[in-house]
Amino acid sequence: MTIAVHRPEAQPAVRVDLSAIFISLELSQSKWLITSLSPGGGEKLSKFSLPASDVAGMLTRFAELQRKAEARTGRAFPLVVIQEAGLDGFWVHRVLEAEGIESHVVDPASIAVSRRKRRVKTDRIDGEMLVRALLAYKRGDPRVCAMVRAPTPEEEDRRRVSRERKSLTIERTRHVNRIKGLLFGQGVHGYRPLRQDRRKRLDELQTGDGRPLPAQLKAQICRELDRLELVILQIKACEEARDALLAAPHPAATTYTNNLVSAVEPSSPAPSVPVMLLQLKGIGPEIASVLWHEGLSRQFDNRRQVASYAGLAPSHWQSGKVDHDQGVSKAGNPRLRTTLIQLAWLWVRHQPSSALTGWFKARVAQNGGRLKKTTIVALARKLLVALWKYVNAGVVIEGTVVKAA
Template identity: 30%
Template sequence: MRTQVIKKIDFSEQNLYIGLDVHKKSWQVTVLSEAICLKTFTSPPEPNSLFHFMECNFPGASYYSAYEAGFSGYATHRQLNALGIENIVVNPADIPRRDKDSHYKTDKSDSRMIAEALRAGLLKGIYVFDPESEGFRGLFRSRLALAKDIRRTKGRIKGFLAFKSISIPGEFIRNPKSSKYLNWLKGLDFQFPTARIQLDQLINNLLFLMEQRRMLEQKLRDTARKRDRHLFKILQTVPGIGPITAIGIMAEIGEIGRFKHFKQFASYVGLVPRLHQSGEKDQTGSITYRSNNYLRPLLIESAWQAVRADPAMLKYYQENCLKGNAKKAIVKVARKLLSKIMHVMRNRVKYERGIA
């Protein structure tokens, strides 16, 4: 009687590249070897399920995966790495795309593009915060969301008053945060009680949001001091940088050592111009659209304060105003301010005003 010999498939010493198109209810997965496409399938949105599939179908291989940064955050990234799948999270704008992919886009084509770019070595992972730093950053962004809700509520109150043809006194236009303004709103008389109820609802919403922001800001200050009291203090020596902006810088940047040079730092924040070079022509355009959407607006706002507080910054601003318009000049001031911030963070020294 002959004995049947079953030869087990072995992918040892092979590299497999996994492109993940991550969604809430499912993942589209493409698996490539060095030469061919091995499998394209739909997987449950669980790292353990993907790892089990790879171990059963392609045992012994080295697994490399990538997915786009988005709603899923970094939890999936950490779980994949813990299971032995070497994963990176990539900026969606950095994935090479063919022209036809913009006209015929599917989850399958997206996962394959990611896998192909990963295999070709064209992808570079973004910086992944540790869980504690990620929580700190999330807390700061929650504060920004609250501030946005407060502005919207104030706008609704102004819209309500305009609809009722009620003019806001000049003193309150200049200082809408004052308690006198709220008292004035509460003292308004209306012909029908429904209008009073509507305005009171808006005022209560505003007061609630402002209290939530106050409590959140206190927690942010406490967290910043606990994480790095000295850095939190010296950042506020930079003109235009207050406690909230200092917290934003700490939360959004994390470790300053991850930037090798200032140009890389400025590119991350989004304070670099667009550049188009062809042959002997070099065209410098407006500010890049790629930026940290939370940090860049704070730096621009801080730049306006810096020109009022620091003579060196004022001089730099005036010199650039002569070359172009004020908006371009203030962006240059913000870039210069960013270089000062990098110096303060790297050397952990106070900012000295009046030094060009």
């Protein structure tokens, strides 16, 4: 006797009632992989590979997808494209937007993946995963992934000065340490390559056993000094460009009073954001440049977004009886986060009467003078939120000392 068993109709693994053509781009230096899901094509994902940077071929493929979808359904469908933020930057995103195509750039670390130790990873699998994430995002799921706000070309270009200066200062330190290491092997101590009289001092040096510096060693150090002096000149040029950018006119900070925007009188124009930052004691040109170009020039909806962008948001861990904090996420902008930690220490030193400094000292005293490094990270988070309110809403930090004009 055969018993009939009712089996519910199998649901498709991928949503097929689409109102657009969803496309993911897997970009590499050798090839681009286009994965698409089109209306009328069922749940099958189409894959197409083309050489890297072949924009014309990519647009031709997009037009072919639209033509086939229209032939199947009799309707024209728009394109929705997603790609990961990576080595290619945002130029492909700008090309798509210039063509009138809806484009999204996603943070690859925000997409959930298998936690197995040896999970399979290929461009084909990643392309399918991006399409599914895009489908969920367009359905209105805000937590499926984090989309990146692409900066304008002007914003991207202004960041380069402070970033180049950072890399040059690292290179300067590398040259200085190399020179000191070469001399240390000969018993020479106290030589300072960054002093103006470095060449003269080099001629006067003697080894630890009383000999003049060997000829080849001295020649190597002279070549290192040549490179060091070039780096010093380039750092100076970057600082001049940085100061010019800070002095350039910027949009004035918007002032809010009782949740209402207050109009700025023409006779008393509001200072630009970099000028507002430079007015605070403890903030110099370099810190003001990083704060403005890396963080405060962006738009945020609330203080949680501000802290998350800098990677200073707390990471809580709770499962069953386990309930503890893991520290800050460090998932945001590393340049902004590093600068904020430095500013926090400077703030305690140069703003002793500030309410934030009082909170820091009280918290350290409560812990018996311990956990200063942990507390300074919390102060950096509070300081970032306070500066964000200061430049956007005109809320002055309590007890802050302003530099003399």
